[in-house]
Amino acid sequence: MKNDQRPEPLDELDERLRDARQSQNRRAGLDKPEERLARRQAFRLAGRAGVEIVAGFGFGAAVGWLLDEWLGTWPWLLLLFILLGTAAGMMNTLRVVWKPITGEDLPHWARGGHLSKLGDPDAAREKAKEADEGKK
Amino acid sequence: MASSPLEQFVVNPIVEIQAGSADLSFTNSSLFMAITVGVVTLLMLLGMRHRALIPGRLQSVAELSYGFISDMIRDNVGPRGRVYFPFVFTMFMFLLFGNLLGMIPYSFTFTSHIVVTFILALVVFIGVTVIGFAANGPKFLKLFIPEGAPVFLLPLLIVIEVISYFVRPISLSLRLFANMMAGHTMLKVFGGFVLVLGAAGVLPILITVALTGLEVVVAILQAYVFTILSCLYLNDAFHPGH
Incomplete structure (x- = not known):
């Protein structure tokens, strides 16, 4: 009979663990998964964007x-x-950074002759899909 | 005492070969390129040896990497990109295993040399340009003409577009090289701290462990970034002025 019920101390422990994890996450600023995702994306963007300016400067020089x-x-x-x-x-x-930051498409003056689709895998994917459907 | 953190990047000849004035020595860099090619070849050959309907572990690795690149090309380039699958796949596996094998202690990371990454990027760049002209003819030059820009700005914009096209192989190679070199240097620097600090050296050890994990992620991520950008450039070659 005793075995049917989970012993209460463990239930309590579970709860306490959950609380502790949540408060820890909150302190680290990681409470929302989408925020975490956004931060990770921001880091990746920063890494990619910085290189572009350095390379442009170096090539020009x-x-x-x-x-x-x-x-x-x-x-x-x-x-x-x-x-x-x-x-x-x-x-x-x-x-590279326009769409992820503003959530909008590139303004037409920055589009170039479609060099714009660079650094934007989503746009390229959609375009490829359109091209596929166009053929079918 | 602790050696320089940059010592790991020194290229040493193993077998010296002189052809005229050119130095064609087989170096530690070439050795690790050869090992990488060997490992990738073995993985694919052994993985596909049984051709089982239900794949084993090795076959799964081979099939997953095939599917990964195949999907990447389909999504980013479209059906016309299929012809270039062997090249893209080879490049991805070469970079991925080059980066990962470089994480093994005492090994040499050939992707931490800009010569290597730049030549690879140049192959992609020249290839994409040739393919672009072959697929579109002179219309490929439309790539450099921004749509809907005021006429008086066109000369300036076209120059900037042309430069930004030529910058692509540089930023492509710089990104991979800088990531690999910075990471490996950082690992060595923190490794050096361990010896100097004595008992307090536990702290840098912890950091080194964390950094090693980060470096594995960087190794995989940078191989992926290099490959997907090549795919996007290839997409430009097929669809300029779409």
């Missing part, structure tokens, strides 16, 4: 430097291409 060497216009093309390269890097960054 290298191209400017080489053109200067070639044309003897030091340092003007270097300066110009650093600006252009950084702009291109920012453009790529914008394309």
Whole structure:
């Protein structure tokens, strides 16, 4: 007969454990799974976006430097291409982070000639699906 | 005492080969590339040996990785991308196992060298450009013309679009290389602390354990990111100005 019922102390322990976990999660700011997901996505985005600007800057500087060497216009093309390269890097960054942050599609001026779909797997997927259906 | 945290990235020749002025030595980097290729080949061959209807463990690994890349191409490139499955799959497995084998102590991580990742990114970049022109002809250049932009801004925007196209292989390779190198350096630095701190070295050990876990995640994630971005670039080659 005794075995039919779960001993009460354990029930209580369960409850206490649950409470403790919840308060711990709350303290760590992890109470909502969607928040956790958003944070993880933000980290990934930050990692990807930062690289884009650095790469744009570096590429612009290298191209400017080489053109200067070639044309003897030091340092003007270097300066110009650093600006252009950084702009291109920012453009790529914008394309990566726009949709996840604003939840909206890219504004048309940032869309480029569809380089925009880069960094946005969802859009690419939808587009691929449309193309598939179009063929059928 | 503790060696430099960057020492792990030194490339040493194992068999020296000189062809004219070119240094074609077989290095520790080449050795680990060869090991990676061997491991991947073995995994796939052994995994598919039985061709069982109900897959065993090894066969599951092989089938799952096949399905993963196959789905990735179908979702991101569409049916025309199927032809490039062998290339994408090979690249993904090479990077994944290169990254993961690099996590084994005393091994060498060849993906932590920008030469390696840049050449891989360059192969993708040149390949995508060639495929783009082959599939669309001169219409591929539409990729660089933003739609609906005011005419007086077009010259500037086209220059920026062209640059942002050429930046792609750089950011692609930089991301993988920087992640791998930074992670491995950090592991070595914290490993070095353990010796220096004596009894208090327990703390850096704990951090190193946590970092090792993080690095395994990074190794898998970066192989995935490199591959999916290649797929997205390939998608551009097929659908410019869609």
